[in-house]
Amino acid sequence: MSLKSLISLGVAAACVLAVAPGADAAASPVPSASATTVVATTPSDGVGGLPASSLDGRVAYVPGSAAKTSALAAHQAGGATGYDISWPECGGPMPPVSSIAIVGADGGHPFSQNPCLQQEAAWAAGASYHAQYMVLDSPIGFTSPHVLQYAYHGPAGDCTATEFYCQSFNWGYNAAYSAVRNGTAGGATSNKWWLDIELPQASSINPPGAQCYTPNFWVCDQSLNSTVVLAAEIALRQQGKDVGVYSTQKQWGAITGGLPLGGPIWIAGYDHPAPTYCDVTNASKYWFAAGAPEFVQSLPATFDPDTAC
Numbered sequence: 001m002s003l004k005s006l007i008s009l010g011v012a013a014a015c016v017l018a019v020a021p022g023a024d025a026a027a028s029p030v031p032s033a034s035a036t037t038v039v040a041t042t043p044s045d046g047v048g049g050l051p052a053s054s055l056d057g058r059v060a061y062v063p064g065s066a067a068k069t070s071a072l073a074a075h076q077a078g079g080a081t082g083y084d085i086s087w088p089e090c091g092g093p094m095p096p097v098s099s100i101a102i103v104g105a106d107g108g109h110p111f112s113q114n115p116c117l118q119q120e121a122a123w124a125a126g127a128s129y130h131a132q133y134m135v136l137d138s139p140i141g142f143t144s145p146h147v148l149q150y151a152y153h154g155p156a157g158d159c160t161a162t163e164f165y166c167q168s169f170n171w172g173y174n175a176a177y178s179a180v181r182n183g184t185a186g187g188a189t190s191n192k193w194w195l196d197i198e199l200p201q202a203s204s205i206n207p208p209g210a211q212c213y214t215p216n217f218w219v220c221d222q223s224l225n226s227t228v229v230l231a232a233e234i235a236l237r238q239q240g241k242d243v244g245v246y247s248t249q250k251q252w253g254a255i256t257g258g259l260p261l262g263g264p265i266w267i268a269g270y271d272h273p274a275p276t277y278c279d280v281t282n283a284s285k286y287w288f289a290a291g292a293p294e295f296v297q298s299l300p301a302t303f304d305p306d307t308a309c
Contacts, residue, residue: 117186172231278309
């Protein structure tokens, strides 16, 4: 399959969001959780199924098999809390048993491994809602063996040193398959995956100009960064995973230019209580990727605390 056709699989929904008139979007009612009717449907892989919700948003459709076991829906109404952990917590105690448990599948960058994943996955399995997350970055400019292997070869084809879109797509796509494989081997088998899109520090994105394509966490070319993200999302969805994004509005804008990916978001919100970020009236301030928040990560203490919206 060509790179163009692969990318189109992931951007179709984003394009719809991007071209929708602002006035129409503003006029659409935003029902409260109590006004939403949940309807269980009969899954049918052969025919497809109903959309996620009715056009006015007042009816939510879920497969019948999931209607009784959707832990997140039940927790969101009560503002359930929990924690996320990964390789930095290796060697220490596990967080208390909680309703929400999210575990990092890698060691802080693609194609690495969380050395404590098995222990952390066992802790997470006791939560009503548990999930995994994977960190993404850009391969552009790096020449290490694993970059040459996973960025230069993949579903977009065999790339040359200057075919940056080819490299970016292969990198994101291959990283998602690697993360799922490592997660499954470590016992982290939730169907929910989060893409961690962030800047570890202010200098983790290249400035425009001659330095744009030198090795760094993210390059200054937001379209290339977006290609990495879209490719990872495509690869996860091809494996039947439910995908969300962890970031902040500022970081998402700096990295992707505000890519309207859609779907759930997990906000790193350190300045205000969690309900502030969940409130739809504050969407223009804190939401990103044309998505709505499922979780807010608050200021860490011993562990990173998370609250369901």
